[in-house]
Amino acid sequence: MAFAGLLFVTFADTALRPWLPGLLWFDRAPPPLPLLTAFYLGSHAYRATRPLFLAVLLGAMQDCFSVAPLGYFAFLFGLAALLARGLNRYLHADSGAAFAILSLFCGLGYAFCALLLAVLAGGSPHAAGFGDSLLSALTGALVAPLVWRMWEASGLFREALRVRSYGLEHMLR
């Protein structure tokens, strides 16, 4: 089910990207739904690594739908999940609002990482769309509570939820 959920998010994001609403002049930067999912997985990983692998899998799916170098999104989503897991220690994402703040910071970090990686991969900073990535971080933070609620309610990532419960219990000890 988790795999189906990742596949659905990836496909929906790619297929609906041209029609996803932006914010006024942010039309070129619709909210990155797969990236938010990767943040969600990372914020629920705690000490476990399985959600991180799920984020890599999500990025690999995104690679299938893109003309980016193979492994580009897989690497970035894994890194984003790792970043979210690290930030989750300070910005504990136990609500939609907290997840939005976490997503904003993670999105900014993702934008810088994406820029560096694009330059390493032979692209130019201009072509990497750094500005669009920053705007995506903002629009992503705005819709982050909805994404958080969706995954919390769907229970598709029970493994992540189970890990979070385990982590919370472990932290309370």
Place this chain on the structure above:
Amino acid sequence: MRLTRERTFVALLALLLVLTVLGRRELPGEEALPGLYRSLVYDPFLDPGPAPAVEPDPELRMEELRVLADSLQRQNRELREKNSALEKLLGLKSELGLGGWAYTPVAARVLSIEPGTYRRFFRISRGAADGVAAGMPVVDGTTLLGIVASSGASTALVRRLDDPQSRIEVEVETQERAFPGVAQGTGDGTLRIRLLRGADAVLEGAAVFTTAYDARVPAGLLVGRVEQVQDLDRDQVLEVVARPTAAFERPVHVEVLLSAEPR
């Protein structure tokens, strides 16, 4: 175990990084991609360029087209009405100008000017097959050129007004009244009209028209203009020298008035 997984994850990330840096895919241009794939593909390195132009609202566009259609229909209706009015005017003109005669004009081409010292004829490209018969008037607009003298199967010979054997009943118009007379060709390019007594008021430049007394031609066709008024034999009957208005040498196309019968 957990440490191993984390190491595996880090190794995976490193592998992906290498793949990303070294494995840039060379894909064909966007135009070469299949349509479905092109709609699904996502290029993070692609410079999106300027924002696409905003498509006009379909409903707004439809409204504009509806207004345009209404405007065109209104113009069409006005033009039809105007056309109808003009057709009526044309009909009225033919009735007024040609004395209420029913006729069917048939266009013809002037084939040749018939040679001859005294004869004044020309040949046209319509004949008996087209309904042209002897005695029918030939006009150029509202100006009388002559009368069909004979018709073959596909051509006809037209006697010009200035032919010495041409006789047309006409009337010379003055300000007070019209004086009837008979216009006779002279062979020198003029017409000679004998008017009855009392035509003193005829001045040079007066217009000469066909009259309803001549059964062959409709009334009201312009024949010529008066050049000279004289009474050489002093018999109180004026002789008027008129010059035909028709430019016999110039017309290339003329009209034969078929079935010139009164309504």
